[in-house]
Amino acid sequence: MHNNKQMTLSAPFSGAVITLTQIPDPVFANGAMGDGVAIDPLDDVLHAPCAGVIINVARTRHAINLRADNGSEWLLHVGIDSVELEGEGFQALVKEGQRVTEGQPLLRIDLDYVARHSRTLISPLILLNSDRFTLSLARTSGSINVGEPLLTMTPVARQEQDSPSSDIRARQVRGSIRVAHTGGLHARPAALVRQTARQFSSHVELHFAGASASTDSVTGLMGLGIAEQDEVEVVCLGHDSEVALQALLKALSTPSPDEKLSTPVTADLPRTEHAEREPGVMIGVTASPGLASGPLFRLDTIELGDDPGGHRPDEQRQIFTEALAQVRADISGSLDHQNHEQSAIFATHLAMLEDPALLGIAHDAIDQGHSAGHAWSEAVLRQCAVLENLDNPLLAERANDLRDLRQRMLLSLLGDARDVEVPPGAIVVARELTPSDLLMLAECGVGGICMADGGATSHVAILARGQGLPCVVALGATLLDVAIGQEVVLDADNGRLEISPDEARLRGIQGLRSQRFEQRQRQQQHAHLPALTQDGVNIDIAANVASRADAENAQLNGADGVGLLRTEFLFVDRSTAPTEDEQRAAYQAVLDAMDAKPVIIRTIDVGGDKQLEYLPLPAEANPVLGLRGIRLGQARPELLDQQLRALLRVTPLARCRILLPMITEVSELLAVRGRIDELAQALGLTERPQLGVMIEVPSAALMAEQLAEHADFLSIGTNDLSQYTLAMDRDHAGLAARVDALHPALLRLIAMTCDAAHGKGRWVGVCGALASDPLATAVLIGLGVRELSVSPPNVAQIKAQVRELDTRHCQTLAHHVLNLSGAEAVREACRTFQTQVVAQKNIA
Structure with missing residues (x-):
């Protein structure tokens, strides 16, 4: 049912209606793919929500792309992680290019099989070209029957986009801010700014150095050439301009935690x-x-010959639209198979595919008679030239992401995979x-x-x-x-x-x-065996993870458990907090991935340099010394209560261990333990999970004996403990190399913690970066650490190293280095010790 202004889509399934933010997958939940809604289906047939043309049926038959008669393009995605089924459980009832009517069956699904073999049956309905339409949901919760009205979409008039009304101009607000993102406004920060602006109805632009760009355009924002610490002006026009301005100023002045992904492992080598x-x-x-x-x-890159022109614009537009949908579907379908770093990169590519600046150039060229391939290639290469001519090496590198999209589109348009041997x-x-x-x-x-x-x-x-x-x-x-x-x-x-x-x-x-x-x-062959020292002491080698995929990788690499699950991945890069059910499902998935092994789950550690869009915190002169970690839980107890309830609902509860960040005194620990008792009693539970505290500030190490009396275990976070002990910001470019956790002062705090914990019968682990440093293994064991939580790929190596050590020799080394003058002296002593261990092994 539609007219010139609106079109109504019907429910493709019967089932419960779910908003995108409730989907247990960040790619859908954070709106990176587009706006929409989801249904938890009850029936086994996916129906067409409207009349249109089938653009694409996924190779694995778990998803269909549909173009409606009003030009809107939809992704109908059945289940989450269902691509991994490789088509099992799905039967396609239509084919590409076929015209369908509203309500026509598109896919038949074996609900039982898909439910048992994928993460969830929740099925998103995503508007891929959401820059051209606004959506209004007929309902946001409750049940719906197939064929009932689900949502209404209204085309965004181009005149409204290009020429804000006088009413909008009357609500214009401006503000200036210095950009805090490392390397300036390159691809990821630009995508973050775009995502933030899209939460509001106001039109938002950035002005810099006499030029401006709409936040709708990632490439336009990158093309401004904004560097770190450059001051930019934000202009918002609309009825919610004031709140939009504050959100944009915050987004520009708060670096994303993911920016550390872009930090090179090694510095540029000098060209002597x-x-x-x-x-x-x-x-x-x-x-x-x-x-x-x-x-x-x-x-070599893909090159095109000369374009003779004279192509029919309507045909080329259709070819271009279908290729866009195909590439979007390919990228989206592969996100489930990628780790966190890869997903972040390709989610940015998805945002670029919706960029109105790129699409506008391509559409204009098509209207002039150029082929879809040449039009897209010209649009991308023109924007690449803009980025490469800026005096910003990082932005020049990001032009490579555009070239990636150029090649992906050309491969789709040319109808052939890249044939290289x-x-x-x-x-x-x-x-x-x-x-x-x-x-x-x-x-x-x-x-x-x-x-x-x-x-x-x-x-x-x-x-x-x-x-x-x-x-x-x-x-x-x-x-x-x-x-x-x-x-x-x-x-x-x-x-x-x-x-x-x-x-x-x-x-x-x-x-x-x-x-x-x-x-x-050799190391990998023995990765699943215990790490026993030469004198028979068992050292647990666990893994630090941030998702179910990380946990699966840890299990494959032989980890003895999860030593640290960072739960921030559920809370960041979204506009609303995750629900209790969503949290419980994510935690349960990690426990399930680790078989019968223990999983330590840290409660949310945000604040400081990690901010949440939906939880505005006051600006602080020194955020790392401000409202963060457990202090945030004290300030917002409802947030902590929701997380604790989700953790108490996982099964088996005996394998779940809760870890509290940024503890500085015993009263903080006792308050949380008391709250866990109250929540568990309300849930009818008689069992309680183990509760541990992170030792990451000097006061916690100094209070380790008192903390160990009430905690079940202690876990040392050497990253924060280093910067707080040495009074050096670990992210400071000029000081980062000196923030070394092998400094004797740090080692003394670790020794103090281990002695106090052992006196109370508690065990101590290390989950900071020092645990993954092979040079530190012997010292940590000598100090009394009995669990090392490392990056998943390092598990086999660290286990192999432990098996070559004798704890008595490690204790001698530890006692020696505590009295050395600095970190480099400690490292040299550790290198000498390693050489001796290798020599003794060769003699044996």
Whole structure:
């Protein structure tokens, strides 16, 4: 049912209506894919919510793209994580290009099978081109029957977008702020700003250096060239302009925790004169460490021939729209298979695909008779040129994300997958790779990556590190002149590409790589065995995780449990708090992923540098010393109560251990324990989970004996403990290298904590970054630590190291280093100790 102004969509299922924010998947819940609604289905057939044309039926048949007669494009997605079923449980009743009527059956679903093998049956209905329509839900809760009105959409008049009414102008407000995002307003911060602005009806623009851009356009915002600490003006026009302005000012002045993903592991290597003159060696920047050798293979970008023009605009628009839907569906469908870093990158790509600036340029070119491929290519390359001409290396790197979208679209428009045969173990050369290229090459089993351009903070670098692929960037244009097929050595540990290695060097590299590989293989073979020291002391090697996918990875890598589940992932990057049911489902999923192993779940640790959009906190001169951690729970008890109730509802409760952050005194611990008793009694529970406290401020270490009397365990967070003890901000560019948790002062606090805990019969773990440092393993064991919670990929290595140690020797080392002068002296003593352990092993 529709007219020129509105169109009503009917329910495709019978079931319970659910808002997007209640979906247990951040990609849908935070609106990154678009606006919409969801249904928890009761029947086994997905029906067309309106008349239209089928754009795409997913290969795995779990999703359908539908274009309605008014031009709106919809993603009908059955279940969450259902793509992993590879089509099992789904029967497609329609095909691409088919016209359907409202109510026509589209998919048949085996509800029992899909419910048992996916995360949830909740099925989102997402408007993909939500910049062109506004939605009004007929209902936001309760039950609905198939065919009943579900939502109404109204086209956004272009005149309203381009020419705000006088009433809107009357509500114009302005404000200025300095941008706090690391590297300025590049892709992710720009997407965050766009997402924040879309919560309000006001039209929002950023003004900087005589130019302006609408917050609707991620590329437009990036094109302003705004650097970190630049002052920008925010202009809001609309009835809710005042609240929109405050939200935008906060979004611009509050760095996202995810920006740490963009921090390079290694600093740019100096280009010394000796290195530049060394024959047969090219020096670049390490993006991902490692060592590899193999034949050079060149990967070129997709190029288009000349466009003769004269194409029919209506045909090309349809081709273009279908390709957009296909690429969106491909990216969305792959998000469930990616880790947190990969998901964040490709969620930004989804936002770029909705960018009105890019789409406007492409549509204009199509209207002038150009083909869809040439129109899109021109739009992307024009915006890339804008970013690359800015005096901002980080923004120039983000142009590579646009090139990735260019290639994805061209592959869809050309109707052919990228047909390349990369020799296994090859060293791939390119001017600059895209994130999609990187993932494709990783699947091909390449040995390493080297690029003429690029940087260590690029998304490709992040993905390379995640894949464990050696990668060197910024090698210069002469890299592209190197003959393809010849054997080279990629020493990514030192940022070197050796173009003319002799046979002895190649044999040496192969030997080193074989040793490393065999060592990793041996370690992995025993990863699921206990980590027992030479004198029979068991050390639990757990994993730090932030999601169910992380937990599954930890289980595969042999972790003895989860030593720290950071629950902030449920609360950040969204406009409303997660519900109790949503939290319970997320926590239960992590417990289920770890089989019978214990899971330590930290209560929400926000405040300080981690802010929530829906929980405005007062500005603080020194946020890391302000309202954060357990103090926020004291200030907002309803937030903590909701989380505690969700935790008490997981099963089995015996495997759930609750960890409290930023505890400074015993009364804070006792208050939470009392509240857990009250909530458990209200829920009819007789069992209580173990309750521990984080030792991450000096006062907690000094009070460890009193805390251990009332806590079931203590967990040391060395990251915060380092900065609070040394009075150095660990994110300060000039001081970060000196914030070393192996400083004797830190080790003394750890020793004090362990002695106090053991006196009360409690165990102590370390969940900070120090636990993953192989150089620190012996010292921590010597001090009395009995659980190390590390990054999942490090589990096997740390377990193997523990098995070579004797706790009595570790205690001697620990006693020695407590009296050294500084962190570097401690590290040198640990290196000497490691050398002795290896030597004794070789003798044995």
